[in-house]
Amino acid sequence: MKKIITLIALVFAVTISAQIQYEKGMEKAFEIWRAKKDVEAGQLFERISKAEKDKWLPLYYAAVIEISGSFGLKDEAKLIAKLNKAQAFLDTASSLSPENPEILTTQAFLNIAYMAFDGQKYGMTMSMKNNALYAKALKLAPNNPRVVMSKAEADMGAARFFGQPIAPFCKDVKKAVTLAKEEKITEKFYPNFMFNRAEGILKKCKKS
Numbered sequence: 001m002k003k004i005i006t007l008i009a010l011v012f013a014v015t016i017s018a019q020i021q022y023e024k025g026m027e028k029a030f031e032i033w034r035a036k037k038d039v040e041a042g043q044l045f046e047r048i049s050k051a052e053k054d055k056w057l058p059l060y061y062a063a064v065i066e067i068s069g070s071f072g073l074k075d076e077a078k079l080i081a082k083l084n085k086a087q088a089f090l091d092t093a094s095s096l097s098p099e100n101p102e103i104l105t106t107q108a109f110l111n112i113a114y115m116a117f118d119g120q121k122y123g124m125t126m127s128m129k130n131n132a133l134y135a136k137a138l139k140l141a142p143n144n145p146r147v148v149m150s151k152a153e154a155d156m157g158a159a160r161f162f163g164q165p166i167a168p169f170c171k172d173v174k175k176a177v178t179l180a181k182e183e184k185i186t187e188k189f190y191p192n193f194m195f196n197r198a199e200g201i202l203k204k205c206k207k208s
Contacts, residue, residue, distance in 0.1 A: 022052050026189050029061070038065050049089070056097040057189050063089035063106055070113045079117050086110055101141040102191050105150040108133045112154065119161065130154060145180035145193045148172055153201070170205035173198055 025048045033041035042065035049058035066086035073079045087110060094103050108130045114122040134151045141147050152172035159166050180193035 018052075022048065022055070023188065025051075026058065029058075030189075033061075033065070038069055041065060042069075046089075049092070054096065056093040056100065056103070059089045059093035059096070060103060060106060060191070062086075063093065063110070067106070067110050067113050071116055073117065076117065079113070083110055083113055099140055101137040101144050101147050104133050104137040104140070105147050108137075108150060108154065112157070123161075127158065143179050145176045145183055146191060148179060149176035149193070149198060152176060156201070165208060167205065167208050170202065170208075173201050173205065177202075 025044065029041050029044040029048065032044060042062050045058045045062040045065065049055070049062060052058060063086040066082050066089070070079050070082045070086075073082070090103060090107055090110065094100065097103065111122075111126040111130050111133075115126045134147070134154065137144070137147045138151065149172075152169045155169045155172070156166040159169065176193070177195065177198050180195065180198075183193065185192070
């Protein structure tokens with residue numbers, strides 16, 4: 001009996017120690033990211049994901065950093081290399097957390113990066129994929145503020161591309177802000193709603 005109790009205590013201690021190391025690593029990665037050292041932050045998130053093979057969040061953030069860094073690239077080969085790397089992160093994250101609306105909207109973000117690079121080449125196929133992704137994400141989590149916001153931004157981007165007003169989608173941004181204020185996040189390091197970005201978009205709405 002004593003051996004069993006000792007073994008349970010040992011397993012518990014190891015689990016707690018691993019969780020502490022994970023949290024320290026994630027906090028360090030966010031600290032580096034806030035310092036605008038995106039490459040280093042992405043590398044640390046990737047290392048954490050290899051050590052914590054059952055957690056989707058490090059992979060999620062590694063993907064977000066790769067996708068964000070692809071905007072503004074002029075070389076298509078470099079763009080594809082970054083987005084392929086991000087895609088691999090998202091694929092693994094999705095295998096760990098299927099039907100995850102955060103991962104679905106990040107997949108849409110990745111597709112938008114292709115469209116931003118060359119709308120003529122990627123616009124049609126990626127917009128169709130994104131329509132399906134947003135529909136699925138909204139079905140899974142209709143009150144997720146990041147999903148609502150991401151869909152609204154995508155709709156606004158399409159409206160601008162076709163020379164149409166963005167005003168019809170401003171209500172969705174307002175809805176996302178309201179949902180974000182009411183949201184209760186319990187999981188540490190879970191994606192946060194970007195209030196500053198939403199406020200910037202609402203200012204453009206008032207001008208439109």
